[in-house]
Amino acid sequence: MSPPKLLEVNNLHVEFETYGGVVKAVRGVDFSVAAGEVLAIVGESGCGKSVTVQSLMGIIPMPPGKITGGSAKLKGEEILGLDAHAANQFRGKEIGMIFQDPMTSLNPTMTIGAQIAETLKVHRGASTKRANQIARELLIRTRIPEAQKRLNQYPFEFSGGMLQRAMIAQSLACSPSLLIADEPTTALDVTIQAQILDLLKELQARDGMAIILITHDLAVVARTAQNVCVMYAGQIVEQGAVDDIFYKSAHPYTLGLKLAMPSNVSDQNKKLEPIPGSPPDLFSPPKGCGYAARCPHAMRICHQENPPLYVDASAPHHAARCWLQAPGAPKTQGLYQPNLIASDRQ
Amino acid sequence: MIKTVNLKKHFHIGRNQTLHALDGISLTIAENEILGLVGESGSGKSTFGKTLIGLHERTAGDAFFEGLPLPQKYTAKDHLRYSTDIQMIFQDPYASLNPRMTVLDIIGEGLALKGIPRSDIQEEVAFWLRRVGLHPDHMSRFPHEFSGGQRQRIGIARAMIIKPKFVVCDEPISALDVSVQAQVVNLLEDLKDSLGLTLLFIAHDLSMVRYISDRMAVMYLGTLVESGPSDAVFFEPKHPYTRLLIQSNPEADPILERTRPSAALTGEITSPINMGPGCRFVDRCPEAMPQCKSETPHPRLIGSDHEVACHLYHEA
Numbered sequence: 001m002s003p004p005k006l007l008e009v010n011n012l013h014v015e016f017e018t019y020g021g022v023v024k025a026v027r028g029v030d031f032s033v034a035a036g037e038v039l040a041i042v043g044e045s046g047c048g049k050s051v052t053v054q055s056l057m058g059i060i061p062m063p064p065g066k067i068t069g070g071s072a073k074l075k076g077e078e079i080l081g082l083d084a085h086a087a088n089q090f091r092g093k094e095i096g097m098i099f100q101d102p103m104t105s106l107n108p109t110m111t112i113g114a115q116i117a118e119t120l121k122v123h124r125g126a127s128t129k130r131a132n133q134i135a136r137e138l139l140i141r142t143r144i145p146e147a148q149k150r151l152n153q154y155p156f157e158f159s160g161g162m163l164q165r166a167m168i169a170q171s172l173a174c175s176p177s178l179l180i181a182d183e184p185t186t187a188l189d190v191t192i193q194a195q196i197l198d199l200l201k202e203l204q205a206r207d208g209m210a211i212i213l214i215t216h217d218l219a220v221v222a223r224t225a226q227n228v229c230v231m232y233a234g235q236i237v238e239q240g241a242v243d244d245i246f247y248k249s250a251h252p253y254t255l256g257l258k259l260a261m262p263s264n265v266s267d268q269n270k271k272l273e274p275i276p277g278s279p280p281d282l283f284s285p286p287k288g289c290g291y292a293a294r295c296p297h298a299m300r301i302c303h304q305e306n307p308p309l310y311v312d313a314s315a316p317h318h319a320a321r322c323w324l325q326a327p328g329a330p331k332t333q334g335l336y337q338p339n340l341i342a343s344d345r346q
Numbered sequence: 347m348i349k350t351v352n353l354k355k356h357f358h359i360g361r362n363q364t365l366h367a368l369d370g371i372s373l374t375i376a377e378n379e380i381l382g383l384v385g386e387s388g389s390g391k392s393t394f395g396k397t398l399i400g401l402h403e404r405t406a407g408d409a410f411f412e413g414l415p416l417p418q419k420y421t422a423k424d425h426l427r428y429s430t431d432i433q434m435i436f437q438d439p440y441a442s443l444n445p446r447m448t449v450l451d452i453i454g455e456g457l458a459l460k461g462i463p464r465s466d467i468q469e470e471v472a473f474w475l476r477r478v479g480l481h482p483d484h485m486s487r488f489p490h491e492f493s494g495g496q497r498q499r500i501g502i503a504r505a506m507i508i509k510p511k512f513v514v515c516d517e518p519i520s521a522l523d524v525s526v527q528a529q530v531v532n533l534l535e536d537l538k539d540s541l542g543l544t545l546l547f548i549a550h551d552l553s554m555v556r557y558i559s560d561r562m563a564v565m566y567l568g569t570l571v572e573s574g575p576s577d578a579v580f581f582e583p584k585h586p587y588t589r590l591l592i593q594s595n596p597e598a599d600p601i602l603e604r605t606r607p608s609a610a611l612t613g614e615i616t617s618p619i620n621m622g623p624g625c626r627f628v629d630r631c632p633e634a635m636p637q638c639k640s641e642t643p644h645p646r647l648i649g650s651d652h653e654v655a656c657h658l659y660h661e662a
Contacts, residue, residue: 190595191386191590191611192614194611219595219596223596242600247600260528261524264595265599272532
């Protein structure tokens with residue numbers, strides 16, 4: 001038996017009730033995060049990556065949202081479906097979270113110092129003086145120059161990159177064992193993005209903090225992650241170590257994403273191959289594979305039945321949800337097709 | 347095709363302060379060429395596009411289109427006159443389409459202004475909807491019925507239906523998903539080839555700009571630091587800022603990312619208020635010399651068509 005994971009998510013289902021009907025945003029997601037691991041969840045808008053982590057944090061508005069199935073265990077304890085009081089016990093303390101838009105995620109009427117100190121007072125019962133002192137140390141740790149002066153400033157006095165650092169500082173206040181970063185660099189320039197990614201990697205390496213990084217950018221994944229889940233239409237279509245995902249892509253969607261991006265390394269001037277069409281409507285998800293309608297290799301069965309997860313026997317963490325991995329399926333150019341074994345996970 | 351000489355745009359922001367958004371940009375764009383303009387937010391790249399086509403009045407300098415000077419301040423008449431040759435595609439496909447107009451009215455507005463009869467407009471709009479990968483039936487719909495990628499195609503059809511010669515694309519793909527970005531980029535390339543268009547492609551995605559552009563120009567705080575053939579600028583960057591910018595650009599290649607050193611640029615772009623002489627990049631430059639603080643570097647030709655504004659380099 002392997003040691004228990006830091007976070008284990010099993011068969012998570014999330015739905016939203018809207019005027020137009022029920023949106024099945026997350027349709028059976030399984031993944032786990034080990035202590036000190038950086039896991040990237042990558043996918044396009046609407047694939048359910050943000051909803052997945054928001055449901056872990058208990059910050060999905062309910063209603064209209066509803067967790068209709070599954071479990072998520074943090075250090076062996078269930079965190080789904082907790083009441084507000086119980087959720088507050090681990091939120092911020094065990095799991096920290098940073099968001100895409102630091103400008104709207106921080107309170108504009110409180111100083112940065114007061115916002116960081118608040119976390120410490122609530123969770124650790126620190127005195128105001130002690131909390132301010134730790135807040136200052138946190139700003140220094142996240143490399144914010146002139147920390148003492150910055151503590152007394154308001155968010156509007158910060159640049160986007162500095163605000164993201166301040167939000168990281170706040171999320172680190174209680175030394176969480178897991179940090180969820182939802183598109184932390186999407187709003188930032190590439191030079192500032194490099195600074196923030198370096199900072200996250202440094203914190204992970206030094207403090208052994210696990211990170212779930214939500215992003216749509218494969219290049220950010222390549223720079224930061226150890227393991228990757230690729231999501232499409234509310235499901236994980238491929239997961240594995242970062243090298244397996246990039247160099248042994250076993251799902252046509254992963255392959256399609258790579259071919260749609262310009263590369264400066266190999267085949268520099270190869271024409272981009274866009275993925276035709278757009279993701280399916282999750283009001284009524286397709287009966288078969290969610291990607292079948294856009295997949296250049298779709299077979300009849302792909303439209304009829306959702307494929308099981310096929311696991312690579314030589315790298316058991318590498319798995320793909322695709323009928324092309326079934327025994328006897330046609331060989332497809334560019335796709336990694338070892339003999340994968342159907343897992344009993346559905 | 348397009349030429350600017352020492353183009354300046356200053357904004358007065360009160361209390362005797364001046365924001366130097368563009369400080370002497372001299373740039374040429376050849377016919378049927380895509381020029382990619384990159385830089386961080388606040389570098390002035392959007393202001394350049396807007397000033398060039400008269401959406402901002404320029405403070406000083408000259409701009410030429412097909413050898414003829416463009417007016418410094420556009421009158422309503424000028425806008426109408428130049429809009430047949432010069433068009434723009436905007437960044438935000440949600441904000442740049444009027445939500446109360448149908449797709450037919452949005453795409454056909456330019457033709458209607460020219461006094462073309464409605465039945466001809468309908469035919470032309472149907473053609474362009476098909477050309478950008480939408481369906482002619484979509485004509486009677488409103489923008490809210492479309493996804494981001496589809497809206498961007500509507501914006502492209504609106505610009506192209508006039509048969510312009512020059513199009514400014516201001517971050518046309520940054521609001522789109524990866525798979526849809528490729529659709530839009532390929533469409534722009536096709537249109538450029540089939541219509542013989544000239545494009546100014548403003549973006550912050552370096553890999554995409556290198557891919558689509560023939561030439562590339564890098565801006566920093568209202569000045570042009572480097573310009574040249576895209577591959578030369580990307581693979582052999584000369585200006586310290588360009589070098590650091592390209593090293594910060596992540597590649598979708600984990601082994602490469604693990605082996606190359608992190609080269610995060612320290613500090614942040616400042617705002618160009620009341621600038622004195624000297625290089626704009628001097629405070630963040632790892633190779634700054636005393637000369638850089640006092641003397642403004644001017645663009646120097648260092649290779650075929652490759653210009654750098656940096657005291658480290660001398661005219662070839």
